[in-house]
Amino acid sequence: MAMAKASFLIIFTLAFCLALGSSKSHKYSKTISPSSLGLKKEKLSHLHFYFHDVLSGQNPTAVRVAAAAMTNTSRSFFGSVMMMDDPLTLLPDPKSKTIGYAQGIYASASQTEVGLLMVLNFVFKEGKYNGSTLSVLGRNAVFSGIREMPIVGGSGAFRFARGYAKAKTHSLDMNTGDAVVEYNVYALHY
Structure with missing residues (x-):
């Protein structure tokens, strides 16, 4: 009987070791060094520009894409959802140099005040940040x-x-609801 137990234990241990050895790791992540992606020292950049949100006229830059049944009677336009492609300029004058666009969505998310949920990208088209974006998500x-x-x-x-x-x-x-908004943006990046 002792021999049978020992044989069983040996066979079980071998089978268990073979199963462990033949199983493949299915890792989907690993830790890497930032320098392996060419990332060097982090820096802080300050950007200053003006955002032109135009709701009126023949070429609006922001349009309503959805509204709740109560939106038009709400003091805060609660439930209104706007899609935007607003120019970003160097100066408050809409004819000043365009450096990019604010593209995204804003929605009236407060029933008591005009409090917007902003989901947008600042898409830069000029200078050293041409082709780069910054993403904003906030109130x-x-x-x-x-x-x-x-x-x-x-x-x-x-x-x-x-x-x-x-x-x-x-x-x-x-x-009209048309607005010019001054932005000061502070971004840490590589």
């Missing part, structure tokens, strides 16, 4: 003096970016 309380929204990523020169964008209304036409 914009439109009638607050200065609003701060997080930078949650980027591409190109802004790969691995993080930081924040400070928005301040430069002008707002209460009849």
Whole structure:
């Protein structure tokens, strides 16, 4: 009987070892060095520009793509969803040099104030950041003096970016909804 137990134990141990040895690892991640991707020292960049949100006229840069049944009777336009492709310029004048576009969505997400959920990319078309983007995801309380929204990523020169964008209304036409917003953006990136 002892011999049978010993044989069983040996056979079981061999089978277990063979099963472990033949199983393949299915890892989907590994730790790598930032330098292996060509990433060097992280730097902080400050960008300053103006955002032109035009709702009126024949060529609006922002259009409503969805609304709730109550949106038109809501003080805060709650439920309204806008798609935008707003020019970014060097100066508040819409005819000043365009450096890129703010492309994305903003939605009225507050029932008590004009509080927007902003989901957008700053797409740069000029200078050393041409072809690069910064991604914003945050809350914009439109009638607050200065609003701060997080930078949650980027591409190109802004790969691995993080930081924040400070928005301040430069002008707002209460009849049309057209607005010019000054942005100061601070982004950490490689």
